[in-house]
Amino acid sequence: EWGIAPGVPVAAGAGDQPAGGVGTGIVRPGVLGSTIGTSGVVFGCTSSPLIDAQNRAIMSMAHSVENKWCFLGLVLSAGGAFKWLRDTIFPMQKEACVKNGTDIYDYMTSLAVQAQPGCEGLTFLPYLNGEKTPISDESVMEGITFAMRDSVEICREMGHSVTEIRANGGGAKSELWLQMQADIYKSQVVTMNVEEGPAAGAAILAAVGAGHFATVEEGCDAWLKVTRTIEPDMHNAAIYDECYARYKALYPALKESFRLQAELVNRLA
Secondary structure (H helix, E strand, O other): OOOOOOOOOOOOOOOHHHHHHHHOOOOOOOEEEEEEOOOEEEEEEEOOOOOOOOOOOOEEEEOOOOOOEEEEEEEOOOHHHHHHHHHHHOHHHHHHHHHHOOOHHHHHHHHHOOOOOOHHHOOOOOOEOEOOOOOOOOOHHHHHHHHHHHHHHHHHHOOOOOOEEEEEOHHHHOHHHHHHHHHHHOOOEEEEOOOOHHHHHHHHHHHHHOOOOOOHHHHHHHHOOEEEEEOOOHHHHHHHHHHHHHHHHHHHHHHHHHHHHHHHHHHHO
16 A cells, blocks of 8 residues: 555554663663754653552553663753743843854853852753653752652663663753753763764664664664763762752642632733
């Protein structure tokens, strides 16, 4: 019906997150993926379903790897919050960057890199569009990464050993954000030789389906390579630990105020 010639193999693919997991080599336990795109995702692989008894919105499902399961925590406003900052605070600079052919995000990051860890006590709650993990309700760069750490900590609490975190998405293009992730997660963070994890994962699944590789793991080992390793700065990590504790206390303290504010907005509308 599609006009495909006889003999052309058709391989089962995957949803965006399992495909992205394959495309960044998250096919064995112990390694997590950290993707900062419009939303933020912490993704892991297990040999059996990862069930959180505390019901903190960690999603568990069958992986696109035989006899493996995957899980993910989702932050709804990650790069989307950075875009909100660009459009709200830096509209004139954005226009100037378009005219001179430079990147507005590089300009914003050049300002952010001048700030000390903890941003003198300024805390950003990245709940511009509600939130998924862990509250299932949801400086900007630090706040986004704190929200991602929530999922990392849930994995650790549930006994999932984290030996390495593989950065992906737009956040992996920023030197500052890569180091910030390593410091806030208190983990080694690496970049890979692919920029589009889901597309790479689909290609690997197709290669397995066509018989080029015997297993998904074999395909990942052959095509995917670590290009850079970022170690945490333990001095900054200690500062971020204190900031993260304050960050975690803010939402429960403000939840009722948020609800009342939403009621007022709805009435005025």
